[in-house]
Amino acid sequence: MDQDQNNRSAETARPSRKGRRLGPSALFFLVLAAVTALAWCLPLRPTVSVKEKRELEKLPDFSLSSLADGSCFQQIGLWFSDTFPGRDLWIRVDQSIKRLHGSDDVVIYGRVEAGDEIPPTVPSPGTQTVSATPEPTPVQPETTPEQTEAQEDPEPVWGGKILEDEDLVSAGTVIQIGDSAFDYTGFSRYYCDSYAANINRAAALLQGKCRVSSVFVLHAATLLLPREFREEMGCSPEEDVLNYVNQQLEDAVIGVDTYTPLLEHNGEYIYFRTDHHWTALGAWYAYADWAEKAGLEPVGLEEYREVVLEPFLGSLYYKANQSDRLRADSVHAFVPPGDVHLYINDNPGDTPGRPGTEYELITDVKGTDKYITFLLGDHAMCTLVNNDITDGSACVIVKNSNGNPFCYYFTQHYQYVYVLDYRKYFSRSLTDFVDCYDVDDVIFCLSAGQAQSRGGSELLTHIIR
Amino acid sequence: MVFSSLLFLYAFLPASLLAYRLCRSLRAKNLCLLTFSLIFYAWGEPVYVLLLAAMAFLDWLYALGIDACRCRGERGRGWLILACVTDLGLIGFFKYSGMVVSLFGNPPAFIRQIALPLGISFYTFQLLTYVTDVYRGESRAQRRYWHVLLYAALFHQCVAGPIVRYGSIERELFEKRAAEIPGGVLRFALGLGKKVLLANPCGALADSLLPTDPALPGALASRSVLGLWLGLAAFALQIYFDFSAYSDMAIGMGKMLGLHYPENFDHPYVSRSATEFWRRWHMSLGAFFRDYVYIPLGGSRRGSGRTLLNLLVVWALTGLWHGASWNFVLWGLYWFVLAAAERWWLRPAAARIPSPVRRPLAHVYLLLAALLGWVLFRYTDLPLAGTVFRGLFGANGNPVTDFQSVTEGKNNLWLLCFAALSATPLWSLLLRRAEEYSAGEGALPGLCRVVVYGLLPSALLLLSTAGLVGNSYNPFLYFKF
Numbered sequence: 017m018d019q020d021q022n023n024r025s026a027e028t029a030r031p032s033r034k035g036r037r038l039g040p041s042a043l044f045f046l047v048l049a050a051v052t053a054l055a056w057c058l059p060l061r062p063t064v065s066v067k068e069k070r071e072l073e074k075l076p077d078f079s080l081s082s083l084a085d086g087s088c089f090q091q092i093g094l095w096f097s098d099t100f101p102g103r104d105l106w107i108r109v110d111q112s113i114k115r116l117h118g119s120d121d122v123v124i125y126g127r128v129e130a131g132d133e134i135p136p137t138v139p140s141p142g143t144q145t146v147s148a149t150p151e152p153t154p155v156q157p158e159t160t161p162e163q164t165e166a167q168e169d170p171e172p173v174w175g176g177k178i179l180e181d182e183d184l185v186s187a188g189t190v191i192q193i194g195d196s197a198f199d200y201t202g203f204s205r206y207y208c209d210s211y212a213a214n215i216n217r218a219a220a221l222l223q224g225k226c227r228v229s230s231v232f233v234l235h236a237a238t239l240l241l242p243r244e245f246r247e248e249m250g251c252s253p254e255e256d257v258l259n260y261v262n263q264q265l266e267d268a269v270i271g272v273d274t275y276t277p278l279l280e281h282n283g284e285y286i287y288f289r290t291d292h293h294w295t296a297l298g299a300w301y302a303y304a305d306w307a308e309k310a311g312l313e314p315v316g317l318e319e320y321r322e323v324v325l326e327p328f329l330g331s332l333y334y335k336a337n338q339s340d341r342l343r344a345d346s347v348h349a350f351v352p353p354g355d356v357h358l359y360i361n362d363n364p365g366d367t368p369g370r371p372g373t374e375y376e377l378i379t380d381v382k383g384t385d386k387y388i389t390f391l392l393g394d395h396a397m398c399t400l401v402n403n404d405i406t407d408g409s410a411c412v413i414v415k416n417s418n419g420n421p422f423c424y425y426f427t428q429h430y431q432y433v434y435v436l437d438y439r440k441y442f443s444r445s446l447t448d449f450v451d452c453y454d455v456d457d458v459i460f461c462l463s464a465g466q467a468q469s470r471g472g473s474e475l476l477t478h479i480i481r
Numbered sequence: 482m483v484f485s486s487l488l489f490l491y492a493f494l495p496a497s498l499l500a501y502r503l504c505r506s507l508r509a510k511n512l513c514l515l516t517f518s519l520i521f522y523a524w525g526e527p528v529y530v531l532l533l534a535a536m537a538f539l540d541w542l543y544a545l546g547i548d549a550c551r552c553r554g555e556r557g558r559g560w561l562i563l564a565c566v567t568d569l570g571l572i573g574f575f576k577y578s579g580m581v582v583s584l585f586g587n588p589p590a591f592i593r594q595i596a597l598p599l600g601i602s603f604y605t606f607q608l609l610t611y612v613t614d615v616y617r618g619e620s621r622a623q624r625r626y627w628h629v630l631l632y633a634a635l636f637h638q639c640v641a642g643p644i645v646r647y648g649s650i651e652r653e654l655f656e657k658r659a660a661e662i663p664g665g666v667l668r669f670a671l672g673l674g675k676k677v678l679l680a681n682p683c684g685a686l687a688d689s690l691l692p693t694d695p696a697l698p699g700a701l702a703s704r705s706v707l708g709l710w711l712g713l714a715a716f717a718l719q720i721y722f723d724f725s726a727y728s729d730m731a732i733g734m735g736k737m738l739g740l741h742y743p744e745n746f747d748h749p750y751v752s753r754s755a756t757e758f759w760r761r762w763h764m765s766l767g768a769f770f771r772d773y774v775y776i777p778l779g780g781s782r783r784g785s786g787r788t789l790l791n792l793l794v795v796w797a798l799t800g801l802w803h804g805a806s807w808n809f810v811l812w813g814l815y816w817f818v819l820a821a822a823e824r825w826w827l828r829p830a831a832a833r834i835p836s837p838v839r840r841p842l843a844h845v846y847l848l849l850a851a852l853l854g855w856v857l858f859r860y861t862d863l864p865l866a867g868t869v870f871r872g873l874f875g876a877n878g879n880p881v882t883d884f885q886s887v888t889e890g891k892n893n894l895w896l897l898c899f900a901a902l903s904a905t906p907l908w909s910l911l912l913r914r915a916e917e918y919s920a921g922e923g924a925l926p927g928l929c930r931v932v933v934y935g936l937l938p939s940a941l942l943l944l945s946t947a948g949l950v951g952n953s954y955n956p957f958l959y960f961k962f
Contacts, residue, residue, distance in 0.1 A: 037662070037663075038663070039934060040663065041666040041667075041934050043931075044935060045666075047943065048494070048942065051942075051943075051946060052492070052495045055487070056491075084527055086524070086525055093486060093487075096491075096492070097486065110947040113944060114682070116896075117682060117895055117896035118896060120892060121891075122892075124888055127700070128885050249884050249885075250884060
């Protein structure tokens with residue numbers, strides 16, 4: 017009998033019944049089978065993540081080379097994980113697990129790096145050039161391949177180069193404190209010098225034609241967190257950065273104070289909890305400071321019609337790994353009084369007088385990305401026309417997305433408010449635009465993060481000519 | 482493909498288990514295993530599957546050559562030497578050519594472009610054990626080439642160990658195997674949980690506090706003492722859970738099929754000496770060097786001088802095995818110094834200290850030694866390693882604490898405590914008790930069985946899935962060794 021069993025075992029290997037029995041492990045295989053079936057329900061696989069604002073990985077195109085080097089297999093693996101059915105639910109479960117790791121009252125997302133030291137003294141306006149600092153400090157994120165190309169190419173071709181806000185707005189590190197998230201703030205002396213030099217160059221180029229203003233938009237942390245705490249965190253004090261920049265501006269340039277007026281109202285809803293932008297209210301305080309310095313009477317918000325849109329989950333929510341500690345925002349938009357119209361033109365071309373397609377001033381968009389209610393997001397050129405003003409007055413706002421809620425307030429002073437997203441508008445140079453559209457005021461409205469980025473600096477240099 | 486990937490869990494694993502289950506004969510099961518192993522290997526390195534097959538082929542021929550010599554009454558030493566030259570030559574070419582050439586200047590482009598084939602350090606050693614065991618007469622030479630290929634390519638352990646000696650698995654592979662499905666499932670799930678729920682978050686913390694980017698010497702130099710020690714502790718936990726988890730998963734999958742692989746880790750951080758640490762850490766590698774290098778060199782039987790030399794060779798090779806970089810050689814030599822100091826100096830000196838004091842002191846000594854050793858292991862850039870060493874003792878002018886370190890410490894306090902506890906034998910003991918209890922008859926042991934073999938693995942699988950869907954951080958440190 018034993019001999020017989022041994023002979024048979026050599027070929028058929030019959031393990032003991034006890035070992036072969038699944039027993040309670042059947043539950044494991046049941047779960048494995050169920051999730052496997054779920055994973056292979058291809059129609060259940062998402063293709064887009066609304067929350068993360070991105071297209072999910074796709075199955076690769078097969079080629080002999082991708083098969084040989086294994087890249088197509090890696091891509092299949094990425095696709096399989098990235099488009100896993102029910103990914104949002106799995107991510108929530110994962111977050112719940114992570115909450116057990118320790119206290120999540122304050123969480124840092126990303127790497128903290130020190131910025132440059134902010135110089136206590138400033139060269140007198142008119143004499144300074146871009147800092148001789150040969151290399152920018154590493155406080156900004158990596159440049160995109162497009163930017164690298166642009167840097168390497170002595171004659172860069174600018175058309176179609178688009179920089180996303182989220183890529184450049186800050187050093188990329190985020191701190192979540194309670195229900196709010198904040199960008200870390202850094203300081204790059206090289207790019208601050210470069211920014212100030214660019215604005216001064218614009219003023220020189222446009223001298224006698226129009227005024228130039230600079231709105232250097234600070235991060236929420238600067239306005240909402242105590243300085244000592246920010247310094248302990250490793251942030252550069254941005255109020256000093258603003259001073260450093262504004263003190264370098266020529267006298268002819270209006271340097272808007274984006275710190276003091278907002279600080280006086282930092283108990284109000286001037287910055288979003290989950291997004292890197294200021295709110296329309298925060299933008300209004302900066303506008304009021306500009307208006308005063310420009311010799312105009314700011315139009316109070318009570319004149320506007322307030323529209324509240326919610327819920328809004330902004331970029332910091334995603335940088336903070338969609339932490340459920342963060343409280344969703346609401347977007348308060350202020351519809352300007354009067355016969356005001358919004359035109360959007362993504363391909364403005366060279367021909368003036370074609371403002372583009374008309375849209376609602378404030379649009380309630382689906383989903384949680386409510387910030388694009390302002391100007392429907394970032395476009396090459398938007399035109400706000402106030403038909404109640406007929407004097408042909410015009411201003412141009414050269415901006416990144418912080419300019420979107422900001423530009424509406426200018427409709428009360430100008431018949432035409434041209435809004436150029438300097439990351440997307442490549443049709444004309446600024447001087448050409450001013451001449452062509454008979455502009456009275458040029459206002460630069462850039463976030464401190466983007467103003468201090470290599471891509472932002474290069475694009476600004478490009479448009480100011 | 483790594484075990485802790487969704488594609489493996491929900492495509493490869495179920496498909497391979499199902500196909501294996503449908504096979505009736507051992508031959509069919511083995512062919513099924515070989516097919517899936519080659520697919521698994523080719524998934525990551527399609528071209529290098531040919532190298533694996535070629536090395537297995539050559540070693541199959543060499544073993545047959547030894548066998549033929551033995552029939553003629555010869556030992557076949559030439560075949561063994563040929564096998565060593567071939568296997569070590571190939572691993573040397575693919576893994577160390579860049580390092581060696583860099584001694585004489587900048588390596589040319591074609592050398593820099595040589596990619597390290599997946600798992601070559603593991604399967605080369607396994608093939609060497611095969612030829613050596615045949616040479617020693619401990620195993621028979623395989624007549625079928627695909628049997629040798631199956632042994633070398635077996636996906637459970639091909640790319641990350643444990644290093645399974647041919648003699649220890651031969652019978653189960655080709656004659657008789659008895660599956661232990663519940664035990665295998667539990668072991669696999671524990672490994673998966675260790676990797677995803679402990680190693681990955683510890684790794685993320687280590688990367689945050691202990692960056693390896695050579696562009697950041699300033700950031701590293703200004704990192705606080707607390708931050709560096711926390712980062713180092715997190716890295717120590719990561720590397721232990723990472724590697725031992727992979728071994729657990731391999732052992733678990735093997736058990737499910739009736740293949741018993743050697744244990745690879747035995748709670749190394751509870752050791753009280755460097756020698757003990759290495760008896761508990763990567764045990765299959767230690768056993769390989771002991772049996773195939775140290776003892777053949779004479780071990781400790783030829784006097785102190787020769788023993789010291791033998792230890793030096795083994796530790797240098799251990800370091801070098803871990804990577805083609807000088808920091809790994811230094812890391813190996815670091816352990817050699819500790820092991821040698823313990824053997825000839827520390828142990829006799831420690832014997833004079835009363836036991837109640839000596840034991841905790843020994844634990845502290847080993848933990849410190851292991852942690853400092855990991856600095857050499859983590860930093861291929863030696864000046865960065867120097868910065869960390871200085872920073873650990875505040876010699877960079879760095880603060881004792883800083884905001885980031887305190888914050889990240891608070892964020893991960895329970896994780897670190899749980900991970901540290903899990904690095905002790907506590908859970909293993911509890912689990913063993915539960916397993917013993919559940920082997921009994923009655924309702925309560927039955928319930929215990931359901932919990933231990935059903936609910937616990939299922940929960941770990943689901944939680945790990947959540948961790949894998951939600952995280953892009955899923956490195957495997959030992960994957961390229």
